[in-house]
Amino acid sequence: MWNKTLIAGRPAWAHVPSGVIFREVPGGTFRMGMSEAEVEAVRAIERAGGAEDDLDPFFEWTADAQPVREVRVEPFLIARHPLTVEQVRHWLPDYQDDYADADSGTARFEDGADELLEVLPFRLPSEAEWEYAARAGTATLTFRGDGKPGEDQVLHDFGDEKLTTAAENAFGLAAMGSAAELCADVWIPGFKGAPADARPRVGDGPRVVRGGAADVHPWQGCDEWTLLLSAARYEYGEFAAIRPVAALPSAG
Template sequence: MFGVVWNEKVLAGRPAWQHIPSGVIFRQVPGGTYRMGLSEAELAAVRAIASDGGVEDTLEPFFAEAWHSQPVREVRVASFLIARHPLTVAQVRHWMPDYEDDYAEAETGTARLEDDLDDLLEALPFRLPSEAEWEYAARAGTTTLTFRGDGKPGEEQLLDDFGDEQVTAASENAFGLAAMGSAGELCADVWIPGFAGAPDDGRPRTGDGPRVVRGGAADLYPWQGCDEWLLLLASTRYEQADFTAIRPVAPLPPQK
C-alpha cells in the first residue's frame, strides 16, 4: 500500500517520501529521547540577548509565562514521518479544491486556515503532530534556543514560501525540515499551561478546548519590533486563537 501512493526519493541530499496524490514531501525523523521544554540554560540565553541590548520591548511577559513550557522533562519519541514544511496553498487545494487563502501571495506559500480548518483536518489522510513530536523535530538533536544556536534569531530565518528549492534546502535543520517556527503550526494536544503530568512518551494530551500552536514568527511579518523572534524558539507554545498552519505526520513506510 505504501509503495502505491508514495515515492521514495533523495531531496537536498537526504531521503524523502513524497505523497504522490498531493505532492507533499515527508522526512523520517529518527526516534529518540530528549529534554522537552524551556530550560534554565535557554532562559539564561534569552537574558544574555536582553543584556546585550538585543530586545525591542520588555521581556517580562515572556519570563512570567515561561512556566507554560516547564517543567523540563525527558520525553521518548518514536520515529515518524513529518512534512518537510507546512502545507502550501496548492497542497491544501488537493483536498479542498475551492480553498482560498487571504494570507499567501502564491500557491507555493504556507496555507493558513481559519473557518475551513476542520474541513481540512477531516479530509487529510494524515494526523497532526503531538507537541512533543513537534518540538523534537524542531530541535533536531540540539538543546539551544533554535537549532541554529543560542543567538537571537532574525527575520532572515523566516521562510513562508517554498517555490525556490535552493532557499528551502538552505533553511533545513539536521532532520531535513524547513521553516520550523515560521508559521504558527497546530498540534494535536489540547492547550494546557505547563507540562505537569504530561506524557513522557510523545503522546498528545487530549481533552476539550483549543489546541496548542507552535511557532508563528512569520505570522506577524513584517515585524513591528515587539520581539517577534521569540516565536522562533523551539520551546515557545501558546493557545490556538485564530488562523493556523498544518504540518502533518504520516505512518512510517514498511521495512524493505
C-alpha cells in the first residue's frame, strides 16, 4: 500500500492506490497558539503601513488562539498538500467540484465532507498536528518568518510545475495556510483546558478550519494574508479542503 520515495528531493511516502503523497512529520514539543510576539509582529506590519484595512477585528480574534501552551505531538504522516479533485475521485468517482479550475486543483467540500470521510482510509489532523506541521519548528507568523505574506505564496492547484517552484516548509509540506483545511477538532474559542498531547477536542458543532488565503483569491485588499498565519483558526463555514493524516507505515 505504501511506497517510500523521493519527491522534490525529500523523502516521502506514496499511497500507491490513490497516488497521494505524504510526508513524515517527526514528533516533538511546540508552543501552540498566537503568541504575544506574533501579535506584536502583526502590529509592526500595521505600523509600517502593510495593512490594507483596520486590523482591530484581527486583534480581537487572537483571543480565540490563546492562551499559548506547550503541546506534545507524536510522529505521523500528513499529505504534502490538500487532496486534489483527481485524488478525491479515487474514492468518490462521481465527485464534482464547482470551485476548482482543474483536476489538479484543491478539492473543496461543502457540508463538512462527510461522504468522503466515510470512505477515506485516513483521518483528519487534529488542530495541534496541523499547526505543528505548519510551523515546522518555527515560532513566527509563518514558517518564512514574521514578514507579511504575499499573494505569490498562495497556490490554487498542485500540478508538477507549480509544486516544483512552490516553497515547502522544513517538513516538506506545500501550501500550509493556502486552502481552508478541515481539522478533527470541534470549534471551541480559545485553548483554555485543551489537551497537551495533540488529541482533538470533540463534541457537537462545527469543526475548526485552518488556513484559507487561496479561497478568497484574488485578494481584495482586506488583509487576507492573515489567513496564512500558522496560528490562524476559525469556525467551519461554507467549504473546506482535506489534508489527510495517517499513521507511520509499519516496518517491513
